[in-house]
Amino acid sequence: GAVVSQHPSWVICKSGTSVKIECRSLDFQATTMFWYRQFPKQSLMLMATSNEGSKATYEQGVEKDKFLINHASLTLSTLTVTSAHPEDSSFYICSAAGQGNSPLHFGNGTRLTVT
């Protein structure tokens, strides 16, 4: 089945620094990838839709200048959390799907802790 790989699995950084998270589709090409965020005991919340070769589409309330998304190839999307603050500490998960209405497959997630 479809495999999505995410790196790193966890990261601890200081306030004010930037963190880059990579998401790769390993056995299929993904023109669209999705970035979700999940706070403890909360639902997965969609942050943005990453489109290969074009600008990402952000959900309401998500700052595009803070969460930079780059989808430079059909197998790689990156999310950069810029000037991270403690409130950005969360579980960030990317996902991708094959063609049509195929179900999403998720990366293993990145647990970000900002101190």
Place this chain on the structure above:
Amino acid sequence: RKEVEQDPGPFNVPEGATVAFNCTYSNSASQSFFWYRQDCRKEPKLLMSVYSSGNEDGRFTAQLNRASQYISLLIRDSKLSDSATYLCGESGGYQKVTFGIGTKLQVIP
């Protein structure tokens, strides 16, 4: 009103029991529905897609009721390993999925 609503639980059931979860959705244009399983501090893993005719995979049965806008998941003969959070998701197209908060299941020996 939330787009996808689930009872967060927890549902505590003994081994071998049958348990059912419901999930309601507000988008009448939703096209695709899914159940995912999420273990603590892990990513969600697809359990099954939900089809209009209902579908079954071993001990798991999923059903869709479009008229009442809900999907259900039935787990028979619960195992300890079924303990997890079960997320339902719906998509109106373009692969974008909206998830509920998840229902926590704890199977007790």
